[in-house]
Every structure is written in structure tokens, then in C-alpha cells.
Amino acid sequence: xxxxxxxxxxxxxxxxxxxxxxxxxxxxxxxxxxxxxxxxxxxxxxxxxxxxxxxxxxxxxxxxxxxxxxxxxxxxxxxxxxxxxxxxxxxxxxxxxxxxxxxxxxxxxxxxxxxxxxxxxxxxxxxxxxxxxxxxxxxxxxxxxxxxxxxxxxxxxxxxxxxxxxxxxxxxxxxxxxxxxxxxxxxxxxxxxxxxxxxxxxxxxxxxxxxxxxxxxxxxxxxxxxxxxxxxxxxxxxxxxxxxxxx
Numbered sequence: 001x002x003x004x005x006x007x008x009x010x011x012x013x014x015x016x017x018x019x020x021x022x023x024x025x026x027x028x029x030x031x032x033x034x035x036x037x038x039x040x041x042x043x044x045x046x047x048x049x050x051x052x053x054x055x056x057x058x059x060x061x062x063x064x065x066x067x068x069x070x071x072x073x074x075x076x077x078x079x080x081x082x083x084x085x086x087x088x089x090x091x092x093x094x095x096x097x098x099x100x101x102x103x104x105x106x107x108x109x110x111x112x113x114x115x116x117x118x119x120x121x122x123x124x125x126x127x128x129x130x131x132x133x134x135x136x137x138x139x140x141x142x143x144x145x146x147x148x149x150x151x152x153x154x155x156x157x158x159x160x161x162x163x164x165x166x167x168x169x170x171x172x173x174x175x176x177x178x179x180x181x182x183x184x185x186x187x188x189x190x191x192x193x194x195x196x197x198x199x200x201x202x203x204x205x206x207x208x209x210x211x212x213x214x215x216x217x218x219x220x221x222x223x224x225x226x227x228x229x230x231x232x233x234x235x236x237x238x239x240x241x242x243x244x245x246x247x
Contacts, residue, residue, distance in 0.1 A: 060206055067190035067202075080195055082179045083161040084168045090176060092197035093155035099135060099144060099171070100160025101180060101192065102127070108193050108201045114152040142167070150174050158192055 072079050078089045095113040098105040102115045102123055114133035117124055133152050136145040144167055149157070154175045159168065161179035171177045178195045180188040186206055193202025 063186045063206065064190060064203070066187055067194065070191055071194060078194075080178055080191065083181070084165055084177075084179050087176045087178055089178070089195055089197075090155050095153060095155045096196060097135065097149050097152060097154035097157045097175070098159075099137070099149075099157065100163060101158045101182060101188070104180075104182070104185070104189055104192050105158060107205055108189065108196075108198070110193070110196050110198060110201065113154055114149065144171070146170055146174065156196065158195070 070080050070082065072081070074088070078091075080087050080089060094111050096105070096111055098112050098115040100116070102112075102121070105112050105115065106123055106126065112127070112130075112132050114135050115127060116137045117127055117132065117134040133148070135148045137143065142163060144163070149171065157171050157175050157177045159171060159177055159179050160182050162182070163179075168177055168179055178192070180191055182188060189205055190199070190202040193199050193205075
């Protein structure tokens with residue numbers, strides 16, 4: 001099954017690159033994009049494998065340092081600081097409820113007891129097959145079914161921090177909650193992996209993603225226009241599949 005999802009991921013990457021490079025000169029890059037590009041599109045860089053690896057390694061180190069700053073040891077327990085405060089983490093939790101961070105959790109291969117199973121999500125067949133319990137969420141009001149969360153008795157809850165403090169406080173009465181920013185995908189992957197006691201999974205994912213992306217890059221020269229358009233597109237790779245979101 002993992003091989004099947006990886007194959008889908010490679011096809012998705014190739015499709016993204018085709019769209020990004022297809023209409024050279026036909027569209028301008030917007031300066032009002034919501035997310036930040038992975039790299040500065042205006043900065044010239046060497047395109048040798050060695051230069052790319054060096055830059056990606058430096059980016060990984062910066063992200064890892066930022067993730068490390070979120071954690072501290074207090075009285076023999078690992079504590080994470082996040083948008084809504086601090087959470088004392090259980091040691092290697094085996095039952096994790098996931099709300100809004102399903103993509104991250106699945107990509108890390110952590111033990112998910114319950115998550116929001118949206119039939120419109122590419123993850124729906126996989127999570128159903130693995131017997132993950134559903135946490136119903138009202139899409140309009142962002143109201144979380146707390147009873148569904150409580151029924152699975154999670155040891156830890158991973159929550160996207162776009163849910164408000166009221167949601168966080170309600171969930172925190174059920175189990176320790178870690179609120180993470182999905183917009184900072186790489187940082188969130190490292191933090192989530194460490195929060196569940198498996199930091200190596202986050203590092204493995206981030207180190208593997210660039211090599212998969214490089215294998216799908218075109219082997220012909222890229223003009224300045226297309227280089228800017230490519231730089232303004234973030235490719236999010238996971239262990240099972242790949243997604244593309246325009247920045």
C-alpha cells in the first residue's frame with residue numbers, strides 16, 4: 001500500500017511541475033501570495049546537485065533549531081510550548097486523536113486512534129481501511145464532536161491551531177493537546193513527531209522529501225520566468241503521497 005501511495009505522489013509532483021512550467025510568460029507571479037515561497041524567487045542560485053543539497057541541508061537545520069526551541073525538559077517531563085500555552089507530553093503515546101493535522105500525522109506514520117474522516121479527502125480510503133475512528137466536525141462552525149474524541153480515550157491530541165482557544169480548552173479536558181500551525185508544514189512535522197516521542201520520523205520525512213522532489217525535476221534549462229513560478233509553488237511531500245498548494 002505504501003508503494004501505491006508513493007507512486008501517486010510522484011505522479012502528483014510531475015503534474016505540478018507541468019502546470020508550473022507549462023505556460024512560460026503567460027502569467028505573472030503575484031506579490032500578494034498568502035504563504036511564503038520555499039526560496040526567494042529573485043535570488044540566483046547554482047543548480048548543481050551539490051549546491052541544492054547544501055541549501056536544503058541548511059534549511060533543514062534552521063527548521064530543526066526552530067522546532068527544538070518549542071521543547072523543554074521540566075521535572076523529568078518533556079514540555080512543548082505552542083500558540084495556546086504549554087503542554088506536558090506523555091511518553092510515547094499510542095492512542096492519538098488528530099484534528100486538522102491528518103496529513104501530517106499520516107505522513108509520519110504515528111498511531112492514530114481517531115481523526116476527522118472527510119469523504120472529500122484523499123486520505124479517506126486509507127484511514128477507513130486502517131480502522132481509524134471518525135471525529136465529526138461541522139465545517140461551517142468548526143464545532144468538534146467532543147464525545148467522539150472522548151470515546152477513543154486518546155493519550156494525546158494533535159490539533160491544528162486554526163481552531164480557537166475554546167476548542168483547545170474543551171479538548172484539554174479530555175487529554176493533553178498540542179496545537180500546531182499547518183502553514184509551517186516542515187516545522188509542524190518535526191514538532192509533531194517529537195511530541196509523540198518519535199522525533200526520528202519527522203527528520204526522516206524532511207530529509208527524504210527533497211530527494212523525491214529532485215528526482216522529478218526537469219533536466220532541461222529553466223527560464224527566469226518559470227524559475228520564479230516554480231519557486232512560488234510549495235511542494236508538500238509526505239511519506240505516502242504528495243500534495244501541491246500554490247503559495
